[in-house]
Amino acid sequence: MIVEVISIGDELLIGQTVNTNASWMGTALREIGADMEFGTVIRDEEKVMHDAFSHALNRADVVLVTGGLGPTKDDITKHVLCDFFDTKLVENGDVLSHVKGFFEARGREMLEVNILQAHVPEKATILHNEFGTAPGMWFDQNGKVLVSMPGVPYEMKYLMTEHVIPMLQERFDLDKLYYRTIQTQGIGESYIAERIELIENEVRAAGYALAYLPSPGSVRLRISSRDTKANREAIEAFMKRIEGLMPKHAFGYEQDTLEGVVGALLRERGETVTTIESCTGGAVAARITSISGASDYFNGSFVTYSNEMKTKLVGVDPAILDDENIGAVSQQTVEQMAQGGRERLNATYGVALSGIAGPSGGTETKPVGTVWIAIAGPNGVFSKKCLFESNRERNIRRSVLTALNLLRCEILELNGEKSF
Amino acid sequence: MIVEVISIGDELLIGQTVNTNASWMGTALREIGADMEFGTVIRDEEKVMHDAFSHALNRADVVLVTGGLGPTKDDITKHVLCDFFDTKLVENGDVLSHVKGFFEARGREMLEVNILQAHVPEKATILHNEFGTAPGMWFDQNGKVLVSMPGVPYEMKYLMTEHVIPMLQERFDLDKLYYRTIQTQGIGESYIAERIELIENEVRAAGYALAYLPSPGSVRLRISSRDTKANREAIEAFMKRIEGLMPKHAFGYEQDTLEGVVGALLRERGETVTTIESCTGGAVAARITSISGASDYFNGSFVTYSNEMKTKLVGVDPAILDDENIGAVSQQTVEQMAQGGRERLNATYGVALSGIAGPSGGTETKPVGTVWIAIAGPNGVFSKKCLFESNRERNIRRSVLTALNLLRCEILELNGEKSF
Numbered sequence: 001m002i003v004e005v006i007s008i009g010d011e012l013l014i015g016q017t018v019n020t021n022a023s024w025m026g027t028a029l030r031e032i033g034a035d036m037e038f039g040t041v042i043r044d045e046e047k048v049m050h051d052a053f054s055h056a057l058n059r060a061d062v063v064l065v066t067g068g069l070g071p072t073k074d075d076i077t078k079h080v081l082c083d084f085f086d087t088k089l090v091e092n093g094d095v096l097s098h099v100k101g102f103f104e105a106r107g108r109e110m111l112e113v114n115i116l117q118a119h120v121p122e123k124a125t126i127l128h129n130e131f132g133t134a135p136g137m138w139f140d141q142n143g144k145v146l147v148s149m150p151g152v153p154y155e156m157k158y159l160m161t162e163h164v165i166p167m168l169q170e171r172f173d174l175d176k177l178y179y180r181t182i183q184t185q186g187i188g189e190s191y192i193a194e195r196i197e198l199i200e201n202e203v204r205a206a207g208y209a210l211a212y213l214p215s216p217g218s219v220r221l222r223i224s225s226r227d228t229k230a231n232r233e234a235i236e237a238f239m240k241r242i243e244g245l246m247p248k249h250a251f252g253y254e255q256d257t258l259e260g261v262v263g264a265l266l267r268e269r270g271e272t273v274t275t276i277e278s279c280t281g282g283a284v285a286a287r288i289t290s291i292s293g294a295s296d297y298f299n300g301s302f303v304t305y306s307n308e309m310k311t312k313l314v315g316v317d318p319a320i321l322d323d324e325n326i327g328a329v330s331q332q333t334v335e336q337m338a339q340g341g342r343e344r345l346n347a348t349y350g351v352a353l354s355g356i357a358g359p360s361g362g363t364e365t366k367p368v369g370t371v372w373i374a375i376a377g378p379n380g381v382f383s384k385k386c387l388f389e390s391n392r393e394r395n396i397r398r399s400v401l402t403a404l405n406l407l408r409c410e411i412l413e414l415n416g417e418k419s420f
Numbered sequence: 421m422i423v424e425v426i427s428i429g430d431e432l433l434i435g436q437t438v439n440t441n442a443s444w445m446g447t448a449l450r451e452i453g454a455d456m457e458f459g460t461v462i463r464d465e466e467k468v469m470h471d472a473f474s475h476a477l478n479r480a481d482v483v484l485v486t487g488g489l490g491p492t493k494d495d496i497t498k499h500v501l502c503d504f505f506d507t508k509l510v511e512n513g514d515v516l517s518h519v520k521g522f523f524e525a526r527g528r529e530m531l532e533v534n535i536l537q538a539h540v541p542e543k544a545t546i547l548h549n550e551f552g553t554a555p556g557m558w559f560d561q562n563g564k565v566l567v568s569m570p571g572v573p574y575e576m577k578y579l580m581t582e583h584v585i586p587m588l589q590e591r592f593d594l595d596k597l598y599y600r601t602i603q604t605q606g607i608g609e610s611y612i613a614e615r616i617e618l619i620e621n622e623v624r625a626a627g628y629a630l631a632y633l634p635s636p637g638s639v640r641l642r643i644s645s646r647d648t649k650a651n652r653e654a655i656e657a658f659m660k661r662i663e664g665l666m667p668k669h670a671f672g673y674e675q676d677t678l679e680g681v682v683g684a685l686l687r688e689r690g691e692t693v694t695t696i697e698s699c700t701g702g703a704v705a706a707r708i709t710s711i712s713g714a715s716d717y718f719n720g721s722f723v724t725y726s727n728e729m730k731t732k733l734v735g736v737d738p739a740i741l742d743d744e745n746i747g748a749v750s751q752q753t754v755e756q757m758a759q760g761g762r763e764r765l766n767a768t769y770g771v772a773l774s775g776i777a778g779p780s781g782g783t784e785t786k787p788v789g790t791v792w793i794a795i796a797g798p799n800g801v802f803s804k805k806c807l808f809e810s811n812r813e814r815n816i817r818r819s820v821l822t823a824l825n826l827l828r829c830e831i832l833e834l835n836g837e838k839s840f
Contacts, residue, residue, distance in 0.1 A: 013456045015447030027435030036433045041459030281709025282702030285723045289701025300729030303705045309720030
């Protein structure tokens, strides 16, 4: 089964928006063993769209179209589809009541353009869009399938996951692929490769694929094969061996996040955490509370950005902050922050960070990217100095992930005396 | 002049790499008034490439190809190009000595495959690649141009900037394009369309393009035209009129961010801000401190997630929190949070948020997505109740953006008594 993805939108062509939808769809298709073989980006002009649909249906079995569906007048996709499949727009009662409900629930007035969103091509199977007002439309004609979806990423993802993927699996009787992922933090791609070299050779010799998927601060390792019971068991065994080689770094599987893993550990132990953040400015707390139900283990926290607030809010000794050989970015300061915050909020763990996020503010002894992290807990304080990079956004991201992983290791008593 | 960009590579189709090259090229082309009208992603298979080149040269004047050039074995682009343009590979002395020098300078051994990189199609104009070993190749045949470049982003950017862009400008005698963007917050696409309908008609009647680019909590409006002095002035006047119709929502231009705009306002006034966050869990503070130099106007802040912490850290009256008709998600609570935090940290403004981020925790009177926001400042407290949606991540994102925009409006004295 050959799939072409057509992304409609000027914003993609002039570079104002990066086409992350197509990447996401490529991954999602891969997981059901379907190959995206062509990706096409076009503007929302009638003739261009018509030609692209026609060319795509010539070379592919399935054409997935995103974009060009929405309430403003530059949306012409529906009319092109009617013309292309020789059908007409009819009002759909289900879509109309969904659109009405959508606006009522938000206490907002429904406009004429929104009512028009309930007009859909008669020949299409309508796919309910829980998160938006433009439905998906599935056309099945002459043995080929074309699906049109809105370009808003979360609406497209909902439609793909809930409707398109299962419908494609059934329609084309696809072989299922089996995937397992190990999530790691704090170890680079090439260091993982070195550490698991022997296992990696065995994985490949068994005919399985192993992919490294790096992002700043974390690397995912994915093993894949055809979905059989024997393959599942063999892959499970390889995963256990890989994890065993890096317990401090392998923190979870599949879509696990560090904040989710840490949250689950705290909840099952009846423990709580607070954060005392300088360079990350609240980003660790925001990560922890991005999980629904975080109130079970998180009551509150501090951002202590200035030296004055480090003293006023969590009691860091001003003499340390003023000492030019110690200062705010130091082991003493983060340890006092972690302990002070933990005591004041009566939390099981206090996580403190202080560093130089950049791009300016570095010195010879403390270059940009220097970040001290401390975890205060029942077993005392563990602290670690990190040296990240010069980019502010990536420094903050890596600081957040490292702090959460050090907290995980502290809860599991993996930190010990050895350097992390 | 119509341009098609063809990106070659499996990694783009299976979603392992996002196609940022195509976005970058779209922007670069726009700046010289050339429109990328088609973007195509294909795998590096001979027949697929041949078909894609042929199809592209039919519908476009210029075809820019990236990827499929490099020292590894999957590199078949050059052979396809020779076949396609009916020419043969010849050794190029300049390229060979560049490749030799490239390896010498790095103290690395040159392999047989690297020598082959100096073999180039006889009919192509060779474009020197300062940063890599695979040169660019420019074919000009039957009035159309096809350029092949490596897919490594910095090599492609070098070739585009130094060679392809200036060569295209000369070859096609191009006009420059001009475009301006207005950033808005807190108003949906269809509401903007309704509010600016008359101006939008005038914009389109003047022959300019107007595009809506929505994302959760914000919409960008972009007007574009050919780059002439008269068009610049006319677009500037349209922008002022559009802004005048929505002063509370239009917060900036081009790549402006709310945290950047708010930060600049605070700095120029010598004022400071603190945040007291419940449902956003530190995300507003993290946004504010994502800007380098935020320490000029931000000293610290609180996350008061539990009721206990709302009282302990910023002095919210426990009787209000315990009253089942008022509670934590209420006007009274956020106003006390904002004032309490502002006083304790001696900040000019206190920004407080309390709401139900979801997906669970909603009640009949306070459904998921209900968020109260208060801004305490020199003119007293302004507060607003928002009703967002059921998705936790988007609720938090919209809460953060709305709070920052309300702070902006409070600084600029736009909030007044009317509801926002």
